[in-house]
Structures are given as structure tokens and as C-alpha cells.
Amino acid sequence: MSIVALDTSKSRDHRATDQLPRSRVTLVVPVYNEERAILPFVEAIEALRPDLPEGVRLDILFVNDGSSDGTEFVIRSLVARREALSLVNLSRNFGKEAALCAGLEYARGEAVVPMDVDLQDDPAALPGMIGLWRAGAEVVNARRRNRAGDSWMKRQTARGFYRVYNRISDHPMPQDVGDFRLLDRKVVDVLLSMKERVRLNKALFAWVGFRTEEVLFDRPGRNAGRTRLNYARLWGLALDGIFGSTTKPLRCWTYIGSAIGLMSLLYAAWVFGATLVYGNPVPGYASTAILILGFGGLNLIALGIIGEYVGRILTEVRGRPLYVVGSSAGLPE
Numbered sequence: 049m050s051i052v053a054l055d056t057s058k059s060r061d062h063r064a065t066d067q068l069p070r071s072r073v074t075l076v077v078p079v080y081n082e083e084r085a086i087l088p089f090v091e092a093i094e095a096l097r098p099d100l101p102e103g104v105r106l107d108i109l110f111v112n113d114g115s116s117d118g119t120e121f122v123i124r125s126l127v128a129r130r131e132a133l134s135l136v137n138l139s140r141n142f143g144k145e146a147a148l149c150a151g152l153e154y155a156r157g158e159a160v161v162p163m164d165v166d167l168q169d170d171p172a173a174l175p176g177m178i179g180l181w182r183a184g185a186e187v188v189n190a191r192r193r194n195r196a197g198d199s200w201m202k203r204q205t206a207r208g209f210y211r212v213y214n215r216i217s218d219h220p221m222p223q224d225v226g227d228f229r230l231l232d233r234k235v236v237d238v239l240l241s242m243k244e245r246v247r248l249n250k251a252l253f254a255w256v257g258f259r260t261e262e263v264l265f266d267r268p269g270r271n272a273g274r275t276r277l278n279y280a281r282l283w284g285l286a287l288d289g290i291f292g293s294t295t296k297p298l299r300c301w302t303y304i305g306s307a308i309g310l311m312s313l314l315y316a317a318w319v320f321g322a323t324l325v326y327g328n329p330v331p332g333y334a335s336t337a338i339l340i341l342g343f344g345g346l347n348l349i350a351l352g353i354i355g356e357y358v359g360r361i362l363t364e365v366r367g368r369p370l371y372v373v374g375s376s377a378g379l380p381e
């Protein structure tokens with residue numbers, strides 16, 4: 049199962065319903081070992097009903113990302129008792145980005161909102177987002193007014209990442225917007241048609257464009273358990289984001305190489321001239337050692353960066369699916 053094919057029949061359906069008021073919104077919620085967070089999330093969403101614009105129907109699609117605790121059991125028992133819930137069960141833990149892609153593929157809403165289950169993406173922001181969508185926005189970003197709920201370290205590393213990414217990339221990502229945003233069906237279809245395997249969803253969301261509005265919300269702390277995304281995983285995501293959507297780190301070596309080549313030429317001319325004029329004094333160990341170490345280091349850095357790209361090209365060429373669905377519940381056939 050892959051997320052690649054753009055289902056044209058679905059797009060046609062969408063165009064036919066374009067004139068009707070937009071109503072169905074699917075919340076896509078990736079979950080990994082979250083048995084204690086699921087019920088509070090569902091209840092928070094249900095409590096929202098009176099605040100929603102007239103005629104809007106919310107449904108929740110959980111993507112169980114290979115949890116080893118009772119997550120699947122909890123969701124299945126809720127799905128059995130509630131209309132608007134469904135579950136896609138991945139065959140193992142594929143990571144949040146892949147789980148989110150699975151959710152976008154299976155979501156049937158006219159708009160889709162990726163959300164974390166831990167209530168850090170405050171459901172209270174949803175009515176405003178849906179209102180803007182109905183008024184014509186195709187993407188509605190939920191911007192964090194503050195990130196008091198995240199640790200100091202997390203805020204700093206995130207800031208560093210955005211700074212680096214936005215300097216290198218041609219399509220900057222907004223600083224304080226996570227995956228929590230409303231995407232119109234049009235946008236989702238475009239995302240699904242993008243076949244790449246190395247994906248940082250936020251980078252793809254920024255790339256597709258569309259008419260974008262914004263709401264502000266306060267990001268609280270996690271409601272149960274601890275973060276499932278440790279720094280090693282975040283580092284991997286950051287590298288995927290940078291090397292998956294840019295080429296500037298490759299090109300910079302053309303300039304660095306040219307500059308060093310030019311300087312080497314001047315230095316060589318000087319050494320040559322000095323040898324002719326002053327003879328060949330033997331000392332020269334220091335400059336030789338410095339040059340060998342310096343250029344060896346630069347070569348390795350350049351090789352490492354090329355390696356980052358080559359490895360990702362291999363991932364793309366292999367063409368393995370981004371995720372594998374093991375089973376599902378509450379989805380139409």
C-alpha cells in the first residue's frame with residue numbers, strides 16, 4: 049500500500065460538491081503508545097460540538113503507528129460505539145511523518161486537520177480554523193502564540209532548525225506552526241500526488257502554497273505521558289527536512305572549492321617564486337601539515353553532505369511504500 053496514486057475519481061467528486069457548503073472535516077491523529085490520551089482527546093473533540101459552525105461534521109481518523117500498549121484496543125472499543133471514529137492500524141512503528149501520510153490518504157473529509165492526540169494542539173482552535181476555511185481559505189495554519197508547554201531545549205533546537213532551514217530553502221516554513229493546520233481537499237490531493245519518500249510534512253505543506261490564513265493558539269503541555277519524539281528522532285527529521293527539500297548544501301561546495309582552488313593557485317605561484325628567489329629552505333612542515341589536515345577535513349565534510357543526498361536518493365529509488373497498513377476499523381469498504 050502506498051500513498052502515491054492521485055485518486056482522480058475522488059477529485060472529480062470534490063469538484064461536483066464544490067458549490068455545496070463545505071461540511072465534513074476529518075481530524076487525522078497519529079498515535080504511538082497513547083492509551084491514556086485517547087479518551088480525553090475524543091471527549092475534548094465531542095465537547096466542541098456546540099462551538100462548531102452550522103452544519104459542520106467532525107470525524108476522527110486515528111492512525112495507530114505500531115503501538116505496543118493498549119492503544120489499538122482502546123480505539124477499537126471506541127470505534128465500535130461511535131459513528132464518527134475510524135482507525136488505520138500500521139503494521140509497525142513507521143514514525144509520525146509516515147503515520148500522518150497514511151492518515152491523509154485515508155481521510156475522506158472535504159478538509160483534513162492533522163492533530164496530536166496529547167491535546168497540545170488545542171481543539172479550541174478548530175472552530176476558528178473551520179470558519180476561515182468556509183470563508184474561502186484553502187489552508188489555515190494554527191500558529192503557536194507561545195510554546196510554554198515545550199521545554200526550553202526543545203524551543204531552542206526548534207528555533208535553530210527553522211533558522212537554518214529557512215536560510216537554505218527556497219520555500220521557508222513558518223516558525224511557530226507545526227503540523228496542526230487545516231488543509232482543504234484540494235491541498236490534500238496535491239500532497240498525495242507528491243511521490244517522494246523522504247518527507248517532512250511541514251516542508252511539503254509550505255511548498256504547495258494555496259490561499260493561507262492563520263489563527264493563533266496557546267500550546268499547552270502534554271496531557272498524558274511523555275513526548276514520543278526524542279532528540280535523536282527530531283535530529284533525523286531535521287536532516288530529512290533539510291536534505292529532502294534543498295540543494296544549496298551541494299552547490300555551496302562548488303563555490304568553496306572554487307575559492308580554495310584560486311587561493312591554492314596564488315599560494316603555489318608564491319611558493320614557486322620564493323623557491324626561485326630564495327632557494328629551497330627545508331622548513332615547511334607546519335604549512336604542509338595544516339594544508340593536509342585542513343583540506344582533508346573539508347573533503348570529508350563535502351563527502352558527508354553528498355552522502356546525505358545519495359542515501360536519500362537510494363531511499364527514493366527503492367520506492368518502498370512509506371508505511372504498511374495492517375488492518376483498519378470503521379472505514380467504508
Ligand code: UDP
Pocket residue numbers: 077078079080081082113141142143144147163164165166168270274275276277
Ligand atoms: N507519534 C506517532 N509516531 C511516533 C511518535 C509520535 O504517531 O513514532 C504521535 C504521538 O502519539 C502524538 C504525535 O505523534 O500524537 C506527537 O508526538 P509527541 O506529542 O510525542 O511529540 P511532541 O509534541 O513532543 O513534538
Ligand code: MG
Pocket residue numbers: 164166168270275
Ligand atoms: Mg506532543
